[in-house]
Amino acid sequence: MAISIQSKGFDMSNLTVSDVGVERFNKDHQRLLFYIEEFTRLSARFRLRTPFPDEWDQMDGIFVRLEKYTRVHFKEEEQAMAKRGYPTLPDHHAQHQQLINVLADLRIKVKRREFQAIGAVKLFLQEWITNHINHTDTQYGPYFKTETSRLSPPGPSELLHRSNSI
Numbered sequence: 562m563a564i565s566i567q568s569k570g571f572d573m574s575n576l577t578v579s580d581v582g583v584e585r586f587n588k589d590h591q592r593l594l595f596y597i598e599e600f601t602r603l604s605a606r607f608r609l610r611t612p613f614p615d616e617w618d619q620m621d622g623i624f625v626r627l628e629k630y631t632r633v634h635f636k637e638e639e640q641a642m643a644k645r646g647y648p649t650l651p652d653h654h655a656q657h658q659q660l661i662n663v664l665a666d667l668r669i670k671v672k673r674r675e676f677q678a679i680g681a682v683k684l685f686l687q688e689w690i691t692n693h694i695n696h697t698d699t700q701y702g703p704y705f706k707t708e709t710s711r712l713s714p715p716g717p718s719e720l721l722h723r724s725n726s727i
């Protein structure tokens with residue numbers, strides 16, 4: 562199963578990410594995708610003209626939400642990994658930290674109204690989320706097996722096992 566979003570009139574197929582095996586983190590990822598889609602849709606207007614002041618303000622607003630939610634999500638992933646003694650947590654944490662730093666740099670570019678940077682900002686947002694989720698987050702799935710099965714409905718074999726044990 563892949564996580565993606567539908568966007569009317571926009572091809573968002575490059576914003577499809579893998580299922581990481583943990584329901585609550587899949588939901589977080591989808592929410593991050595929504596913010597990035599919002600930025601992508603807005604930035605499409607600026608191929609031929611510079612943004613109006615209120616459009617710059619809208620971009621600032623997207624960044625505030627994106628950065629805030631990214632920090633919350635990263636922290637929750639790291640806490641959950643720490644609880645389970647996830648072996649590559651230090652590397653994962655370092656990637657998160659790097660992404661947070663780049664996001665902060667991009668926010669400043671938008672705040673400085675750097676029109677030339679908008680395309681690069683959009684590309685970075687689209688690439689970092691898909692790369693990080695597809696290549697790094699997908700590795701923690703097996704460590705969250707108990708949590709995953711608690712959230713999923715019981716499968717047919719589990720039901721059969723239960724009825725046998727009654």
Ligand SMILES: [Fe+2]
Binds near residue numbers: 638
């Ligand atoms: Fe994640």
Ligand SMILES: [Fe+2]
Binds near residue numbers: 638653697
């Ligand atoms: Fe992560």
